[in-house]
Amino acid sequence: MSDTSGEMNRLSPPAVLRVERLAKSFGDLQAVDAISFHVAPGEIVGLVGPNGAGKTTTINMILGVLEPSAGRIEIEGVDLAADRSRALASTNFAAVYAPLPGNLTVEQNLRVFAMLYSVSNISARIERLLGVYDLARYRRTKAGLLSSGEQTRLSLAKAMLNHPRLLLLDEPTASIDPSNAREIRAGIAKFVDSGHCGVLWTSHNMYEVQAVCDRVLFLSHGRIVLEGDPKTLPDEHGAATLDDLFVNVAQEALNGRAVR
Amino acid sequence: MKGSRVGAIVLRILYLYRGSPARVFPIFVFVAVDIILWGFLTRYLNSVARADFNFVPALLGAVLLWDFLTRVMQQITMALFEDVWSRNFLNFFAAPLRTSEYLAGLLIISVITSCLSLVAMLAFARLAFGLSFLTYGVALAPFLMVLFLTGIALGITASALVLRLGPASEWLIWPIPMLISPFAGVFYPIAVLPKWMQAIAMFLPPSYVFEGMRAVVAGNPPPWDRLALGGGLALLYLVAACKFFFLVHRMVIRTGLIARYSAETVT
Secondary structure (H helix, E strand, O other): OHHHHHHHHHHOOOOOEEEEEEEEEEOOEEEEEEEEEEEOOOOEEEEEOOOOOOHHHHHHHHOOOOOOOEEEEEEOOEEOOOOHHHHHHOEEEEEOOOOOOOOOEHHHHHHHHHHHOOOOOHHHHHHHHHHHOOOHHHOOOEHHHOOHHHHHHHHHHHHHOOOOOEEEEEOOOOOOOHHHHHHHHHHHHHHHHOOOOEEEEEOOOHHHHHHHOOEEEEEEOOEEEEEEOOOOHHHHOOOOOHHHHHHHHHHHHHOOOOOO | OOHHHHHHHHHHHHHHHHOOHHHHHHHHHHHHHHHHHHHHHHHHHHHHOOOOOOHHHHHHHHHHHHHHHHHHHHHHHHHHHHHHHOOOHHHHHOOOOOHHHHHHHHHHHHHHHHHHHHHHHHHHHHHHHOOOHHHHHHHHHHHHHHHHHHHHHHHHHHHHHHHHHOHHHHHHHOOHHHHHHHHHOOOOOHHHOOHHHHHHHOOOHHHHHHHHHHHHHOOOOOOHHHHHHHHHHHHHHHHHHHHHHHHHHHHHHHHOHHHHOOOOOOO
16 A cells, blocks of 8 residues: 555656545545545645535645545655644635634734644744734724734635745635735745645635636545546637636536546 | 743733733632631530531531632643633644643642732631631641642642533532542541541542541641651552643643534533
């Protein structure tokens, strides 16, 4: 098994995240069904699909908070199951359903998480991120008192604390206005352009996916049913927009038909 | 184990204490209320009982030591509840934090806060009722250590139950010391208990502490062999509690409960 995996790594392009035949079942329900994909450095990969498709289950497994039923996750070449702590040291995430503790201030939150991720030169890093995410004036404000948009910016600042090699973003712009969302997308794209980091990005906003993702994975019933460049995929599959393609794919998967 | 990650857990709780008088208040005030209540009761008992028996060390001392054990347990559980209430488990456990580092952080917080409580209790008992544990000197240390280890074991076990059963289980957690106290002989010798209760008391480390303290107050030398037995039991329970916590943590990762912890009761 490990020989095969090692062989695959030698033949495959470099990846910050490599997922092989990942599966998770809850009783009779197959939430994620033997999916394989990778995220390369400098690449933003969109993970899209209808509610209940298995996106968050997949992200939770990559974050090490949910044990897979089968399969393998490698982050920066480190097997998550074998050395969880080392694999997660080069990872970070932001998700709308995981706000930072509301009873700590912005600065306190960043300091605590900087220590958790063993960030060096913590004060300088916090100052830099407070500036980048326009949070400097809220440094002594409790996170729970921030607007949802400001909380999202704080979650993103926390996600950037350790210069992650793998960034997992679960609907990162879901609760912010279009202008802020555009700024945030641009900021992340710029960060990724440096080639240092790969991003796995889930969203229900197909405009956003088309704007930022280099590659998109359509997930339905726990399987990857379609994969490709979000800019060319609609044409290739006879859909007017990515939105239309999303609806078609979801309905075809629901009806049990093969996706073209 | 990485110091910065343990430090992060400690710092998070210290930040909460710094910004919240409501959290600092109970460390000092509730123990003071206990000392006042039991202090006056012992004074009254001294006035109506025979002159050669002093209730102050026997009863007030017992309250003080039992409060110490309860504080140690509660401080560990409270630190965990801070993460429950702020729905922070996903943020913490999706970080490189190890379970042992998280537990170590909770333990350090418990040491800091329960020591502060102890100092407050000792000072208050001395000033208000003339009870000075300092007269027992370093001999008191092993008694406190057994209670401390037991409190940690109880705190870790209670935390594991919360992790497994969900936030609503806090109502099961808080009465744990109260359930143990009748068997531990806090205020009376174990000999007055019926046989079946005495059998249970044999397995409770605090029962050796309170029997020992009564012997010391009566002017006898500390029963070191019995205290060592209590210490051994407390250590055994501590190891078992840590194993239980690791087991539960592994289970909540396997089932995904930890990622769905916003629900009040997780099943």
